Amino acid sequence: MAERLRLFNPGALVWLGVAALAALLSALALGRSFSADPALDAIIRLDGVAPRILVSILAGAALGFSGALLQRVLRNPLAEPATLGIASGAQLALVLATIHAPLWLATGREAIAATGGLAAVALVLALTWRRGLEPVSVVLAGMMVTLIAGAIAAAAILADGRYMMSLFIWGGGSLAQQSWGPAMGLALRLGLAIIAGALLVRPLTLFALDDGAARSLGLSLTRVRLAAVAVAAGLAASVVSEVGVIGFVGLAAPALARAAGARSPAGQLVWSPVIGAVLLWATDGAVMLLEARGIAGLPTGAATALLGGPLLLWLLPRLRMIERPPMRDRTARDLHHPRPRLALAGLFLLALVLVLAGLTLGRGPQGLHLATGTLFADLLPWRLPRVMVAAAAGAMLAAAGTVMQRVTANPLASPDVLGVGRGQGWGWPWCCSASTCPRPVPGLPAPRRGLPRCSPSSWRSPAARVSVPNGCCSPASPPRRSPMRCWWR
The missing domain is CATH 1.20.5 (Single alpha-helices involved in coiled-coils or other helix-helix interfaces)
Incomplete structure (x- = not known):
C-alpha cells in the first residue's frame, strides 16, 4: 500500500500529463485529412493510423517489461534489449534470412528473430559470466556484440544495393502499419510474457539479496536468470521482428518507474510497461505530427534515441562501478606470446597475402579472376x-x-x-548538406583531384563533367542541392 501511495506523487501526475499529450497527438493524427477522397481517408485511418497507435503502445509496453526483467535479474540498471545486443542480434538474423532464405520469413519470422536475439544475449552472458555479470562488463560486452552485429547487418544490406535499402528504414524502428496483424501479434506475445513474469515475481524478490543468501533460501539463480532472460529476449525479438530496432525505451521505462516510487519487483513489472507505452506512444505521436508538417521519413526508433542519451549520462554516475585497475600496462604480462617474433612474422605474411589479393583478385563474368600483365597494370592505379x-x-x-x-x-x-566515430558521422552529413562552399571543410577529407572538378564552374562545362567517370558531376548524376555533396560521396 505504501508503494501505491508513493506512485501518486507529482511524478505520476507528470506521466498522466504525458499520456494526455499522447492522446491529443493521436487524435490529431486520426483527424488529419490524407486525401480528397473520404473513402480513402477512412481506409488510411482504419488500417494505417489506428493500428500504428496501438502498435506504439504495445511495443513500448513490451520493451519496458523486457527492460524491467533484465535489469532486475542481472542487477544492472543499464540492462535492456539494445545494450545487451538482443535487438541487434534479432535484426541481423532477420537481415540474413531476408537475403539468403526469404521463404523462412513467411512462417518463421518470430523464430528467426528470437534465435538471433537469444544468440546475442547468450554470447554477452558467456563473456561476462566469470566476472559475475558485473554491470559495466555486461554493458561493454553488449556494446561490442551490438557493434559487430550492426556492422555485419549493414554490410549485408549494402552488398545487395538499392534493393535492400528499405531494410535501413525498417531497422531504424518505423511504426508505419498497413493492417492490424502486427498489433494483434504483439498483444498476444505481451500477454504471454506478462503471465511468465507474474510467475517469476517471487524468485525475483530474492535477487535483492546477494547470491549466497539467495541460494541459502533455495533459489536456483542460474535457472531463474536464464528463464527471465529468455522471456525478455523473446519479447524484445518479437518487437524487432514487427517494427525494427527501437532503443532506450527498455532502459528509460524501468528507471523512470523506480524514480516514480516502484521499488518491488511486482511494482516495477507493472509500472515499467505502462511508462514504456506512454513514452513510445507520445514519441510516435510527435513523429506523426512532424509528418503532417511535411517532415517525412523520420523513424520513431531514431527519435527515441534522443531520450536515451541524456538518460545514460544520468545513470552512469549512479552505477556501482568496479574498482579501476592500476594505471599500468598489463598487456605484456597477461597477453605475452611465447614466440613474439614468429607471431609478428605470421601477421606480416598474412597482411602481404591480403594486399596481393586486394590488388589482383576480382570478380569477372566467369567468376573470380586473377589480374596479371596488362590487366594488372590497368587496375593498379585504381x-x-x-x-x-x-x-x-x-x-x-x-x-x-x-x-x-x-x-x-x-x-x-x-x-x-x-563515440568518436559516431560523433563524426553525425556531424558529416550536417556539414555537407548545410554548406554551399565548394572548398573542403577543415577536418573533413576531400579528394585532391576530384574536388576541383566538382566546382560550380565545372558543372557548366560538358568536357569537365565527362572527365569524371561515374562521378557526382557526370551527366548521369547532376548536382542536386549542395556542391559539398560532390566530394563526400
Missing part, C-alpha cells in the same frame, strides 16, 4: 590508393586505440566505443 588508404586508416585507428587504452586503463577503449 586499387593501390584504396589499399594504401585502408592500411593507413588501420594504423591510425590502432594508434588511437592504444593511446585511449593506456590513458583510460580500459582494454575495451577505442574510438568507436567512446
